[in-house]
Amino acid sequence: MHFGKKSQIHHHTSFRLCFEGSSVSVNRIEQLKLHSEVAELISSKTKSIFEALVQRNYADCDHMFAVLLIIEWLGGVLTAFLVSPTSWEGVSSNTHIHVMLSIWLGMAIIILPVGLAWFYSGKALTRQTIAVAQTLMTALIIHLCGGRLETHFLIFGSLTFLAFYADWRVLVTATVMTALDHIVRGVYLPFSVYGVTYPEPWRWVEHSSWVLFADVFLIRKCVLDMREKLRIAEKQAQMELTNQIIEEQVIERTEQVKQSEEKFRNLCSSVPTVIFESNADDGWEVIGLPWFQLTAAPIEKGKEWWTLVAESDRERTLDSWKQAVEKGSEWSQEFRIQTLSGVTKWIKAKAVPLTGKGDGKRQLIGTLEDVTDRKNAEENNRRILLMNQRDDFMAMLANDLKNPIVGANRILNLMAEGKLGKLETEQEQILTKIVEGNNELLRMIQHIISVYKYDRDSDIRASEHASVTSLIRDCAAKFQQHADAKKVKIELHLSESGDVGILGNSESLRVVIQNLLENALKYMPVGGTISLRAFRQGDRVMFEVNNSGSFIELDQRNKLFERPLTGEEDGSGYLPKVGLGLYMCRQIIDAHRGDIYCESDADGTTFTVSLPHVTSKETSFQPS
Structure with a gap:
């Protein structure tokens, strides 16, 4: 529950004066004000709680x-049926008037108070109506029992039940109704109330x-109950x-602690370094929370800090x-x-001497x-420098090696065509072999450049829709003459x-298909067959070169797609001296x-x- 002046009271409870002399009277005034405000709040809250308790009791009694x-x-009704269910006139009988009286008069008495009890419980009108109805129902039962003296105890029972309200006004109403009932019926229906025809006046x-x-x-x-409820309300x-x-x-102390912790945490976090102190066992007494952020280790681990040092650096550092x-x-x-x-x-660790010791x-x-x-960053710079050096080397390889060979081939082709003078047949064959050797050397250089570019992922940035079947047909047509020759x-x-x-x-x-087809032709015996297949398998596109x-051999198959480290050939012929084709x-x-x-x-x-199909949800071409 909340109080309207709770913040003001809290301010007063935490307020302190530390002056001397006249401050004593000021402090006394503040205390009196505080006591007055507290008493006012308690009185207001007591009244609210008391009213709630009384109202809840009224409602409970109404329902009861x-x-x-x-x-x-x-x-x-049951009493009427048991005592006098019928009345006789000679040999004919009818339902006794007491039965009808118990049913309809009883219903008329209770219908209003029952309705008020359920729909307007806790109201003064409701409990006063119930007091009247309870008195009338008591009178009806006494009448149905023939005014027997024993049934008069129901009056005292009714008063006791009505006392549950703890409202003396309800008892007054019931008492007045009881007295009026005895006076009226004692005059006009004495047998109904006293059980005798001529009672004493x-x-x-x-x-x-x-x-x-x-x-x-x-x-x-009732008065004592109200006082008890008031006392309970005041205590509550x-x-x-x-x-x-x-x-x-x-809440205030918790907030203060949180603020202090936050300040301390911010202070520690603002220091980018871990502070440590040496101890007698070559360990460290670590100061500062950043130690955990740095090492993910408890502060006690600083006493054996060298166990965290990488093994390759441990001996040197220690x-x-x-x-x-x-x-x-x-x-x-x-x-x-x-x-x-x-x-x-x-x-990066730095330390300076602090104090001397006797030992x-x-x-x-x-x-x-x-x-x-x-x-x-230094390592990245070193790698960038190395890559730049490789770029320079590849540029040199392309220009200083490739271009002279291309120029030499042009001259050799002119000589082979006889434009620089007529040549003998044997001389033409020698020139043709030299040109073929140069072309093989150019292709080898191109393979080396291509492998380097694919390692760098610098030449395959744009993607497009490609038909595997069209690429295979083009490559097969290109190698058909070579295949026919073999x-x-x-x-x-x-x-x-x-x-x-x-x-x-x-x-x-296309480079992949040509390389696979070229290898298949190169190491195919005369009269063999090369089969090229392309088909869809699930969400993958497959093509095979057989x-x-x-x-x-299996151990050689495991090495086919690796970058060769030596210049030796294997028995299958699929690992030549350069061997960059399958790696590429x-x-x-x-x-x-x-x-x-x-x-x-x-x-x-x-x-x-195996390649992802063009309709795959993920992008199938992503340079790594």
Whole structure:
């Protein structure tokens, strides 16, 4: 619960004066004001709680009497049926008037108070109506029982039940109604109320006196109940006010603690370094929360800080630290650490001597700084420099080696064509072989440049829709003359449904197909068959190059797509001295998010390429 002046009270409770002299009277005035405001709040809250308690009691009693009146009505009907169900005139009988009276008069008595109890509970009108109805139902039951003296105890029971309201006005109403009932019926229907035809004239006074006697105690009980409710309300108000003040103080203290923690955290976070102090065992007493952010290790780990140092740097770093401690000299080192979260970081450590000790050792105090970003930047710069050097080398390779060979080929072609003089047949054959050798050398240089470019991912940036079947047909047509010369048959098994398209670089994929087809022809025996297949498999486009050439061992197949480190050939002929063709194919396929692999058995060798279909949800061509 909340109080209207709770913030003001809290301000007063936390207010303190620290002056002397006249401040005493000022403090007294403030205390009086505080007590007055607290008393006002308690009084207001007590009244609110008291009214709620009383109102809840009124409503509960209303509901109780609604049920009780219905039970009494049903009991009256049952009594009428049991005592005098019928009346006789000679041999004929009819329903006794008491039965009809119990049903209809009883219903008329209870219908209004029951309705008010359920729909207007807690109202003064409702409980006064219930008091009248309860008195009338008591009178009806006494009448149905023939005015028996025992049934008059129902009057005292009704008064006791009505005392549950703790409202003396309800008892007054019931008492007045009881007295009027005895007076009226005692005159006109004495048998109904007293059970005799000629009662004494003063009998209603006797009965009313007993009711008043009971009222004295019941009214006192009502007053005591109200006082008890008031006392409970006052205690509850004091408790709620105290709890509210305590809660506000707790909230304020908690907020102050949070603010202090936040200030301390911000202060520690604003310091980019870890502060440490040496101890007698060459360990560190770490100061500052950034230690955990740096190492992901508890502060106690600083006593064995060298266990976090990377093994390759540990001996060097620890030796230099021990020497600095022994000599009391400055210490500066850069080393790597392995954090408890598994991250490797570069650390720059600096320390200076602080105080001397009797054992010759000096205490050092220093800082640790995370320089991983700087080290990474230096490494990136070194790599960029290396890549620039490689670029320069490739430019030299393209210009200083490739261009002279191209120029020499032009001269050799002019000589072979006889434009520089007539040549003998043997001389023409020699020139032709020289030109072919130069072309092979140019192609080898081009392969080296292509592999470098694919490593850098610099020449396959734009993607386009490409038809695998069209590329295979073009490449097969290009190599058909070469195949005819070796009496090798090229068979095409291509899907004609148009669903073998991909998204990629056509020229790059053409290089792959040409390389695979060239290798198949190169190592194919005379009279063999090369089969080219293209088909759709799920969300992948597959194409295969199969020949009936030599068998490739498993250990050699595992090396086909690697960059060769030596110039030796393997037995299959698929790993030549330069051997960059298949490695370049793998680079191209990897850039297209595809896969390439080789299968070989006694019947031949098959190279299979798998690429994402053009309708795949993800982009199938993403240079890595």
